[in-house]
Amino acid sequence: MQQTTTGDEAATQGTPNDADLPAFIEQDYARYDSEAHAVWRILYERRMMTLRDTGSDVFLKGIERIGLASDRVPEIGDVNRRLKARTGWRAVGVGGFIPAAQFFRCLAQRRFPTTLAVRPRSQLDYLPEPDIFHDVFGHVPLHAEPVFADFLQRFGELGASARNEEETQALARLFWFTVEFGLIEEGEGPKVYGSGLISSHGDAANALGPTCERRPFSLDAVVAQPFEIDHFQQVLFVIPSFDELYRAVDELGRRFAS
Numbered sequence: 001m002q003q004t005t006t007g008d009e010a011a012t013q014g015t016p017n018d019a020d021l022p023a024f025i026e027q028d029y030a031r032y033d034s035e036a037h038a039v040w041r042i043l044y045e046r047r048m049m050t051l052r053d054t055g056s057d058v059f060l061k062g063i064e065r066i067g068l069a070s071d072r073v074p075e076i077g078d079v080n081r082r083l084k085a086r087t088g089w090r091a092v093g094v095g096g097f098i099p100a101a102q103f104f105r106c107l108a109q110r111r112f113p114t115t116l117a118v119r120p121r122s123q124l125d126y127l128p129e130p131d132i133f134h135d136v137f138g139h140v141p142l143h144a145e146p147v148f149a150d151f152l153q154r155f156g157e158l159g160a161s162a163r164n165e166e167e168t169q170a171l172a173r174l175f176w177f178t179v180e181f182g183l184i185e186e187g188e189g190p191k192v193y194g195s196g197l198i199s200s201h202g203d204a205a206n207a208l209g210p211t212c213e214r215r216p217f218s219l220d221a222v223v224a225q226p227f228e229i230d231h232f233q234q235v236l237f238v239i240p241s242f243d244e245l246y247r248a249v250d251e252l253g254r255r256f257a258s
């Protein structure tokens with residue numbers, strides 16, 4: 001995930017200058033060795049074993065729409081060609097965590113900052129920083145879904161125009177309980193769609209298990225709910241549909257403007 005800890009009024013309007021954006025990194029695909037592809041395959045196959053039952057249909061369809069394969073690290077250019085036709089989103093390579101203000105500006109432009117490195121085999125199950133599996137497998141499939149795509153862009157616009165700590169905190173909590181750790185009501189029960197759940201077996205099992213309290217999503221409840229990043233979540237929120245997410249970010253925008 002990306003922390004959303006600061007706002008920056010400088011980027012409130014219009015198209016940001018390139019100087020306000022992070023340094024983007026081209027993916028040098030030839031540098032992924034057989035070990036990198038093998039780690040991707042292990043992670044992909046292990047998660048898909050349960051995600052076929054516990055993952056949102058939107059995620060499962062998104063995997064196909066952006067052309068992710070089980071046996072090799074994805075090529076960002078190929079993913080972006082597929083995304084372009086659907087929603088205009090694209091993944092852009094970055095070196096690691098970037099300042100929140102830059103992150104918001106990227107989202108406002110339908111660019112998703114993506115780390116390109118594959119985690120080492122010794123850290124298959126837990127990695128404190130994002131890697132390409134978290135960012136591309138965990139996040140990007142949802143960017144093929146038009147309503148989620150609109151929600152995330154609007155979120156970025158709000159983030160880039162946040163004026164104070166209160167607004168920034170509300171945005172951070174909305175991001176955390178949706179983009180990172182969101183659940184959606186589908187079929188027989190809640191399914192996972194947040195990237196932190198999609199990309200982590202342990203977090204997903206916790207989210208759907210008996211020790212996590214799953215509450216109906218509401219904007220007021222989410223912005224009032226603190227979170228901690230370093231242990232399993234005790235409270236998560238279930239949306240009825242992605243339309244609800246768009247309504248929430250739209251409502252937040254109206255509150256910020258008033």
Ligand SMILES: [Fe+2]
Nearest residue numbers: 001002180195
């Ligand atoms: Fe993330």
